[in-house]
Structure formats: structure tokens, C-alpha cells
Amino acid sequence: MKVIYVDRTDSTNEEAKRVPFFHGLCIVAREQTGGKGRRGRRWLSKRDKGLYVSFILERPSRNFGISSLAFGYSTLKALLRFGDGFYLKWPNDVYINGKKIAGVLPELCRDRLVVGIGINLTYSKEELSSFPVPATSLRVEGIEFDRDELLSLLHREVVKVHSLLKEGNFSIEEFERHCPMIRREVKVVEEGNSYVGRALKVDTDGALIVKTEEGLKKVFAADVSVRER
Ligand code: BT5
Structure with a gap:
């Protein structure tokens, strides 16, 4: 090294x-x-x-x-x-x-x-x-x-x-x-936009797939946190 x-x-x-x-x-x-x-x-x-x-x-x-x-x-x-x-x-x-x-x-x-x-x-x-x-x-x-x-x-x-x-x-x-946020309810904050949904999986291109009320979203660059109830 x-x-x-x-x-x-x-x-x-x-x-x-x-x-x-x-x-x-x-x-x-x-x-x-x-x-x-x-x-x-x-x-x-x-x-x-x-x-x-x-x-x-x-x-x-x-x-x-x-x-x-x-x-x-x-x-x-x-x-x-x-x-x-x-x-x-x-x-x-x-x-x-x-x-x-x-x-x-x-x-x-x-x-x-x-x-x-x-x-x-x-x-x-x-x-x-x-x-x-x-x-x-x-x-x-x-x-x-x-x-x-x-x-x-x-x-x-x-x-x-x-x-x-x-x-x-x-x-x-x-x-x-090793990523416990998968299959949990999450809050996604993208530039000027935020929404909630369930993190379903990570796609082969690295995007996070989130199921929201409006359908599936592909998240590339955002801050995502688990929603504690
Ligand atoms: C990162 O960005 O987490 C990437 C950090 C990479 C740092 C290394 S150090 C060696 C190399 N040289 C560099 O100049 N960078 C790399 P991001 O996900 O954007 O997180 C940044 C956010 O984490 C900040 O906006 C703060 O909220 C928080 N933060 C800043 N410093 C921190 C620290 N030391 N520990 C924990 N959180 C921190």
C-alpha cells in the first residue's frame, strides 16, 4: 500500500x-x-x-x-x-x-x-x-x-x-x-421537493426505488431518512 x-x-x-x-x-x-x-x-x-x-x-x-x-x-x-x-x-x-x-x-x-x-x-x-x-x-x-x-x-x-x-x-x-432503510417508510428531500413513500429496493444503476401514492419514483440525488412513527 x-x-x-x-x-x-x-x-x-x-x-x-x-x-x-x-x-x-x-x-x-x-x-x-x-x-x-x-x-x-x-x-x-x-x-x-x-x-x-x-x-x-x-x-x-x-x-x-x-x-x-x-x-x-x-x-x-x-x-x-x-x-x-x-x-x-x-x-x-x-x-x-x-x-x-x-x-x-x-x-x-x-x-x-x-x-x-x-x-x-x-x-x-x-x-x-x-x-x-x-x-x-x-x-x-x-x-x-x-x-x-x-x-x-x-x-x-x-x-x-x-x-x-x-x-x-x-x-x-x-x-x-446492510441498509435497514430498505422496505421502510422514508421521507425523500430532493431539490425544492419532498415526499414520503416506502423504499422498495436499490436499482442496478444505484437509484433508490420509492413507492409513493403517485406511483414508483426513482431517486438519484436526494436526502432520504427513515420516518419514525
Ligand atoms: C458526505 O457527503 O458524507 C461525503 C463526505 C466525504 C468526506 C471525505 S474526507 C476525505 C475526502 N476529502 C474530502 O474533501 N471529502 C472526502 P454528504 O452526504 O453530502 O454529507 C455532508 C453532510 O454531512 C454535511 O452537510 C453535514 O450535514 C454532515 N457532516 C459534515 N461533516 C460531518 C462529519 N465530520 N461527521 C458527520 N457528519 C458530517
């Missing part, structure tokens, strides 16, 4: 777009000043409080649509080696106990696929209380970990899933198995 460690950067995804291509290379930062989420959102990245890593991978000729799901799944698999209770939230989050602990941001750039992964490691409850969404860290969940071991497990899972994607063999059913 080849790793470039940087002290501080705007975003490890941006760093990964700037360096020469090398399949499997990962960039790790202690701190990000402009950590990115999806659609222009931010990823809070305080110094040494999280793992901020981006993997440089061969650009797949197909299946980019399911890469958020697929690499969310890799992140889940790596975390499950340290403890139980982690699950996936469509399309790209890892949760535990109803709180977000990790997020994934895949981006295509020229010759490469950059997969950025952020995992909250040592934030305290107080620090997390100011986050815009219910969030947690491995420390708060009482899960012991070793940073280097986590990185190397993550690397292994990311490279494995990348090969599956390339061959068209990533199993959507495996994703669904």
Missing part, C-alpha cells in the same frame, strides 16, 4: 486530483480546511479527529452510478472489523446508533476515479453536538481502533470493491442487506 501523508490540505480529494496517477495510492491528511461532501456541502475535518483519506483508482468504464454505494460498503466492511452495529444509509453514509460516523465522496477526474472517505475517530460528545446532523465518532461509541490498521483494511476493501465494480460484479443485494 502506497500512502502520501500530508499535514494539512484543502481536501484530500483535490490533492488526489493533483498528483500523478498511481492505482491504489492513497492520500491521508491530519486536517482539511475545505473538506467536501456531496453537492457543495462541507465535511468537518478537525485536526487528528478523523481519518481523511482519498484513494486514486483506475477510472471504471461503467458503474460510476453505484460507486457511492459500493465504496460506502467498503467503509462499512472495514469498520465492522472493529465493532458491531454499523449500517448503511443510501447512498453514501455509514451510521451507528442513528448517527452518522462516515461519509464517502467518489469523483471522476480525467484519467482517474478519486474516492474520498471521512471517518470520525476521536471527536468528543461536546464537539459533535455542534455538528449540523446527529453525528458520532468511534471514541464516543466506545469502539477501540488503530488508525494504521483501519487505513490498511479500508485500502483492501476499496481495492476489492473497485475490481468488483470494474467486472460488473458488485452485489446490490449485499448493499441492501
Whole structure:
């Protein structure tokens, strides 16, 4: 495993777009000043409080649509080696106990696929209380970990899933198995539009299929949450 460690950067995804291509290379930062989420959102990245890593991978000729799901799944698999209770939230989050602990941001750039992964490691409850969404860290969940071991497990899972994607063999059913929102009542918030329905399944192109009063909807980019009764 080849790793470039940087002290501080705007975003490890941006760093990964700037360096020469090398399949499997990962960039790790202690701190990000402009950590990115999806659609222009931010990823809070305080110094040494999280793992901020981006993997440089061969650009797949197909299946980019399911890469958020697929690499969310890799992140889940790596975390499950340290403890139980982690699950996936469509399309790209890892949760535990109803709180977000990790997020994934895949981006295509020229010759490469950059997969950025952020995992909250040592934030305290107080620090997390100011986050815009219910969030947690491995420390708060009482899960012991070793940073280097986590990185190397993550690397292994990311490279494995990348090969599956390339061959068209990533199993959507495996994703669904770890995604408890499937078959539950959900609220979907799309740009300027929100509705409720039942999440039926994830389609082969990565879209979430939701059954609403007006019929089936295919959800590509939205925030979806389970409706608690
Ligand atoms: C994500 O976006 O969850 C993708 C996060 C990817 C971060 C990694 S870190 C290494 C690499 N370099 C980068 O610049 N990015 C990647 P999204 O689903 O859009 O979620 C973003 C939302 O999560 C924000 O709008 C907040 O509500 C919330 N959030 C921000 N920081 C958080 C954190 N540290 N923990 C939990 N939730 C957070």
C-alpha cells in the first residue's frame, strides 16, 4: 500500500486530483480546511479527529452510478472489523446508533476515479453536538481502533470493491442487506421537493426505488431518512 501523508490540505480529494496517477495510492491528511461532501456541502475535518483519506483508482468504464454505494460498503466492511452495529444509509453514509460516523465522496477526474472517505475517530460528545446532523465518532461509541490498521483494511476493501465494480460484479443485494432503510417508510428531500413513500429496493444503476401514492419514483440525488412513527 502506497500512502502520501500530508499535514494539512484543502481536501484530500483535490490533492488526489493533483498528483500523478498511481492505482491504489492513497492520500491521508491530519486536517482539511475545505473538506467536501456531496453537492457543495462541507465535511468537518478537525485536526487528528478523523481519518481523511482519498484513494486514486483506475477510472471504471461503467458503474460510476453505484460507486457511492459500493465504496460506502467498503467503509462499512472495514469498520465492522472493529465493532458491531454499523449500517448503511443510501447512498453514501455509514451510521451507528442513528448517527452518522462516515461519509464517502467518489469523483471522476480525467484519467482517474478519486474516492474520498471521512471517518470520525476521536471527536468528543461536546464537539459533535455542534455538528449540523446527529453525528458520532468511534471514541464516543466506545469502539477501540488503530488508525494504521483501519487505513490498511479500508485500502483492501476499496481495492476489492473497485475490481468488483470494474467486472460488473458488485452485489446490490449485499448493499441492501446492510441498509435497514430498505422496505421502510422514508421521507425523500430532493431539490425544492419532498415526499414520503416506502423504499422498495436499490436499482442496478444505484437509484433508490420509492413507492409513493403517485406511483414508483426513482431517486438519484436526494436526502432520504427513515420516518419514525
Ligand atoms: C458526505 O457527503 O458524507 C461525503 C463526505 C466525504 C468526506 C471525505 S474526507 C476525505 C475526502 N476529502 C474530502 O474533501 N471529502 C472526502 P454528504 O452526504 O453530502 O454529507 C455532508 C453532510 O454531512 C454535511 O452537510 C453535514 O450535514 C454532515 N457532516 C459534515 N461533516 C460531518 C462529519 N465530520 N461527521 C458527520 N457528519 C458530517
